[in-house]
Amino acid sequence: MDFKFTPENLARINKEIAKYPLKKSAVMATLYIAQEQNGYISNEVIKEVAAILEMTSEEVLGVVTFYTMYYQKPMGKNHIQVCTNVSCMLRGGYDIWNLVKEKLGVDNMGVTSDGNFSLEEVECMGSCGTAPMLAVNEDYYENLTKEKVEEILKSLTPTLSKGEGVKL
Amino acid sequence: MEKIVLPDIKDIHILDVYIQNGGYTAAKKAFSQSTDDIIDQVKKSGLRGRGGAAFYAGLKWSFMPKTTDKPKYLCVNGDESEPGSFKDRQIFERNPQQLIEGILITCYAIGAKIAYIYIRGEYHKWVKLMQKALDDAYAAGYIGEAMKEKFSTDFYCNIYIHKGAGAYICGEESSLMNSIEGQRGYPRVKPPFPAQNGLWGCPTTINNVETITNIPQIINKGWEWFSKIGEPKHPGTILFGVSGHVNKPGVYELPSGTLLTDIIYNYAGGVPGNKNILCVIPGGSSMPPLRGDQLEGVKMDAESLKAAGTSIGTGGIIVMDEDTDLVKVLARIAHFYHHESCGQCTPCREGTGWLEKILKRILAGNGSLSDIDLLVTVANQIEGNTICALGEAAAWPVRFMVARFRDYFEARVSKEVNLQVANKVHSMRHTAIPLADLKN
Ligand SMILES: Cc1cc2nc3c(=O)[nH]c(=O)nc-3n(C[C@H](O)[C@H](O)[C@H](O)COP(=O)(O)O)c2cc1C
Ligand code: SF4
Ligand code: FES
Secondary structure (H helix, E strand, C coil): CCCCCCHHHHHHHHHHHCCCCCHHHHHHHHHHHHHHHHCCCCHHHHHHHHHHHCCCHHHHHHHHHHCCCCCCCCCCCEEEEEECCHHHHHCCHHHHHHHHHHHHCCCCCCECCCCCEEEEEECCCCCHHHCCCEEECCEEECCCCHHHHHHHHHHHHHHCCCCCCCCC | CCCCCCCCCCCCCCHHHHHHCCCCHHHHHHHCCCHHHHHHHHHHHCCECCCCCCCEHHHHHHCCCCCCCCCCEEEEEECCCCCCCCCHHHHHHHCHHHHHHHHHHHHHHHCCCEEEEEECCCCHHHHHHHHHHHHHHHHCCCCCCCHHHHCCCCCCCEEEEEECCCCHHHHCHHHHHHHHHCCCCCCCCCCCCCCCCCHHHCCEEEEEHHHHHCHHHHHHHCHHHHHCCCCCCCCCEEEEEEEECCCCCEEEEEECCCEHHHHHHHHCCCCHHHCCEEEEECCCCCCCCEEHHHCCCCECCHHHHHHCCCCCCCCEEEEEECCCCHHHHHHHHHHHHHHHCCCCCHHHHHHHHHHHHHHHHHHCCCCEHHHHHHHHHHHHHHCCCCCCCHHHHHHHHHHHHHHHCHHHHHHCCECCCCHHHHHHHHCCCCCCCCHHHHHC
16 A cells, blocks of 8 residues: 655655755654654655655665664554663663563563554663653653552553553 | 753743843854854863763864865764763753754854754654754744844854664764764764764764753853863863662762762762662763772763773763672673664674673573683674774673673683583574584
């Protein structure tokens, strides 16, 4: 199935292009916009981004695979990232990781069967001073305890339609 | 004590409040002076980069060619992905207008018409906060063509945010430029250096967010004032991020040369349970770790830390108490560098994987004495043999941790050499040679 940007998103992309002397430089921003619209970076997305920015599909794919924040498969509605790097680890980061893993029943880069949650073990997120931490989509949750994590997971469930969500 | 980068002024992040407190007067002052004068003042102030290498900011600016037909660029490095570092986000949140004013002055001094602030992708919130600050400053005429009128000057520049997407390596300056250009974020071979051949082949200066945020105060209060704060060879205040086993983790802005023990015990409230300190990494995970008994009298500035056998890095202080499993810590650090290696150089791509593998083996209780020397050998083969400094960043923690905690590591391995496993590591990742083939 072809992928086309919405007119609003095309306008956003043009604003990004205007920041740079070459169109290609807008590729990272364009991929973010594409991911927002499509949920993930499909081959069709790559083709369309390449056409708009006058790049080859291979070049776009090269950018997509270089970074960890572009996903080539659909992730959960709530994408949960847990940092286990040193500063978090020293303050219980792995306990948080294991707890979330157990609650969701998926491992690293796994998606729950209902598509509501996905899990990712991430490197230092810049929250070392407020460790341990996790992020849900774009939001940081810091100074975590196991109790707080359970609350966060619970609070995410009502945003989903009936019958969805994690067993708590 | 005076704070330069994160002053204790309520709501200073709001443009009006910033202006009420003398905001944008430094830019006005700077635009009435020659660019050489500005560079000279920054040189004399002794300001050194806060992004890791502590390079002299004024000297770096002076490398920018004076006569060139090409456009010039400034990149402001807010990739902040070094484990243990969380200071630049404080500036985006608490004092973004001073960062913007610093960018205006820097652009003027080096002759750049465009500045890109590179902010790591995970910092969605801080990208938004910084964008809001930029929008406000644009609307009020402090950035862009309008600034000509605002400051009664011929000079103007534009400032844009470039959002990263999750790659530690993009904090390395040449990788950062490739990332902005829309390529894979591979570091470039140097020379040529960015001042000659940077963004799109044009002269470019790259500075850390904190470095630039110091500039307005240096211009306003004078280089002499700045040069007298803290240690003369590395003057000013530094944002120290303290994390790990302390009672009050967080960012503390303190004069350079503040005692490490003072930061840990007084500012960060000491170690929970009054435990002893086993190990401290003083400048982010890439820097050589210190033993708990090496901390006394160590001052936090580039020269003092060099003398103490380590490095200031990003000023991210990671504290580990006596109950910490150092093998686990080092294995986690090794995993990070393996994960973040861009893969261009064989010693880094393969070596970081080997380090992780050996450390995980020791962690699992299958290590042998020879593994400890093997770690050092692999680290030594990475160091100095790579395109960028991620090689050193991966090698240093291993080399120095093993050297400074040799007994600790020896106690964690069995005394007998396990040939079966040793062989596996010596061979390439996917092509283990059966032991039998090695015998003849
Ligand atoms: C692997 C690697 C990662 C780096 N990450 C950052 C970073 O996140 N932020 C930063 O300011 N400098 C980082 N640096 C240092 C930059 O290459 C560069 O030296 C610095 O931005 C220059 O700014 P300064 O002179 O103001 O310190 C990194 C270097 C390496 C080798
Ligand atoms: S040292 Fe490592 S990260 Fe740096 S260019 Fe080489 S492979 Fe890439
Ligand atoms: S180590 Fe987890 S946020 Fe830095």
